[in-house]
Amino acid sequence: MSHSHKKKVIIVGGGAAGFFTAINIAEKHPHYEVLVLEKTNKLLSKVKVSGGGRCNVTNARQQPSELTPFYPRGGKKLYTVFKEFSTADMVRWLGDRGVKTHTEADLRMFPTSNSSQTIIDCFTGEAARLGVKVIQNCGVKHIEATEHQWSLVTSQGPMIADKLIIATGSAPSVWGFLSQLGLDLVPPVPSLFTFNIKDLRISGLMGTSFSEVNIRITGTKLEEAGPMLITHWGLSGPAVLKLSAWGARELAEKNYHFHILVNYLGKESNAEVRQWFDQQKQDHPKRKVLNYPPGELTRRFWEQLCKYCEIAEEDNFGEITKKQVNKLTEELTQGLYEVKGKSTFKEEFVTSGGVALSEVDLKTFEARNFPNLYLAGEVLDIDALTGGFNFQACWSAGWVISEHI
Numbered sequence: 001m002s003h004s005h006k007k008k009v010i011i012v013g014g015g016a017a018g019f020f021t022a023i024n025i026a027e028k029h030p031h032y033e034v035l036v037l038e039k040t041n042k043l044l045s046k047v048k049v050s051g052g053g054r055c056n057v058t059n060a061r062q063q064p065s066e067l068t069p070f071y072p073r074g075g076k077k078l079y080t081v082f083k084e085f086s087t088a089d090m091v092r093w094l095g096d097r098g099v100k101t102h103t104e105a106d107l108r109m110f111p112t113s114n115s116s117q118t119i120i121d122c123f124t125g126e127a128a129r130l131g132v133k134v135i136q137n138c139g140v141k142h143i144e145a146t147e148h149q150w151s152l153v154t155s156q157g158p159m160i161a162d163k164l165i166i167a168t169g170s171a172p173s174v175w176g177f178l179s180q181l182g183l184d185l186v187p188p189v190p191s192l193f194t195f196n197i198k199d200l201r202i203s204g205l206m207g208t209s210f211s212e213v214n215i216r217i218t219g220t221k222l223e224e225a226g227p228m229l230i231t232h233w234g235l236s237g238p239a240v241l242k243l244s245a246w247g248a249r250e251l252a253e254k255n256y257h258f259h260i261l262v263n264y265l266g267k268e269s270n271a272e273v274r275q276w277f278d279q280q281k282q283d284h285p286k287r288k289v290l291n292y293p294p295g296e297l298t299r300r301f302w303e304q305l306c307k308y309c310e311i312a313e314e315d316n317f318g319e320i321t322k323k324q325v326n327k328l329t330e331e332l333t334q335g336l337y338e339v340k341g342k343s344t345f346k347e348e349f350v351t352s353g354g355v356a357l358s359e360v361d362l363k364t365f366e367a368r369n370f371p372n373l374y375l376a377g378e379v380l381d382i383d384a385l386t387g388g389f390n391f392q393a394c395w396s397a398g399w400v401i402s403e404h405i
């Protein structure tokens with residue numbers, strides 16, 4: 001067959017999802033001509049900065065049922081997608097191409113080189129080996145279905161595709177032509193942000209961390225446990241980021257103004273903490289309260305909280321009043337804080353929203369109402385917590401498309 005008779009697959013977006021999809025299609029379907037169009041002069045730029053430059057490429061959890069709980073948008077619908085191409089498959093895929101990976105204690109996986117460039121080199125090398133054409137500085141401005149093909153308006157002129165894959169990430173710039181087609185779009189809201197809090201109890205304590213806290217957002221069902229960190233602007237750390245992801249839409253509706261209840265001692269109940277104070281009174285009445293924080297709280301944080309509860313430096317456990325114990329207990333197990341605004345979490349900021357999942361058949365990632373149009377990656381209303389899950393959603397989608405196209 002001559003070159004010109006090859007069916008043409010165009011992939012819009014030279015990011016994680018676009019490259020992975022292109023490579024796998026080219027490998028499995030050598031009779032297709034595969035073309036990647038990238039708006040900017042950079043390829044895989046988010047992969048480059050991901051994971052602090054190390055690229056948290058996937059996660060060591062392997063079962064689909066272990067993975068889906070990490071996706072606030074997507075969730076159980078992704079079960080069959082992960083069944084077809086899971087994290088272990090990605091590890092094998094990379095290994096087969098000479099990229100070794102390793103797992104950290106929290107189950108995040110990175111290339112053993114600890115450099116995102118290793119992933120970029122692998123992807124660009126594979127694309128070149130398989131004859132994938134990549135055109136940079138080529139933004140797609142409009143798409144239209146003709147009888148059996150798709151016609152594109154790009155910054156480098158018109159193009160025709162037999163199969164069209166949209167992998168443009170979270171930028172809403174393509175939403176215009178996608179919604180013009182009639183695709184249902186879920187408006188974008190940020191996910192994975194930290195809470196801005198101005199409060200005497202935490203001011204000046206940036207860098208202070210807590211190994212396990214519990215945070216509830218009042219007036220909602222949102223509740224999360226995990227490590228927490230005091231920053232210059234307020235509160236951050238896994239427990240906060242998880243809340244921001246699950247509450248992305250609800251908290252946007254509140255305009256990022258809400259109240260949280262913090263239990264600094266994780267699962268410890270009010271009664272258990274009160275009991276702890278009673279024990280101290282009994283066993284160590286002469287000990288100075290400020291010198292003996294409960295649990296794993298740091299001295300600095302505990303001193304500040306004691307002062308806030310009007311405990312003097314010389315006060316010992318034997319002396320503090322019932323009222324003071326009540327106040328301390330409340331501050332420890334259900335400290336009420338006002339959140340006013342959010343800050344971006346630079347490590348792994350994502351946008352929730354995008355093309356509604358109901359628009360695609362997740363067995364193929366083809367648009368239900370538009371034959372030969374596929375969507376992959378963050379352009380879809382799929383997003384996850386930190387840990388390599390966002391990339392895995394790209395890898396799994398790309399693989400599934402390449403299997404069924």
Ligand SMILES: Cc1cc2nc3c(=O)[nH]c(=O)nc-3n(C[C@H](O)[C@H](O)[C@H](O)COP(=O)(O)OP(=O)(O)OC[C@H]3O[C@@H](n4cnc5c(N)ncnc54)[C@H](O)[C@@H]3O)c2cc1C
Nearest residue numbers: 013015016017039050051056140168169377378388390391
């Ligand atoms: C700082 C940072 C760190 C991160 N770290 C991690 C991590 O360690 N692990 C993890 O799992 N996730 C991480 N994420 C999330 C992850 O980067 C994204 O989920 C992922 O990149 C989404 O891939 P994508 O291919 O859908 O979109 P992108 O990677 O954003 O790629 C989309 C591409 O499409 C191009 N494009 C857009 N519009 C057009 C158009 N009209 N025409 C042509 N091209 C177009 C864009 O220029 C871009 O190159 C991180 C995110 C950030 C911001």
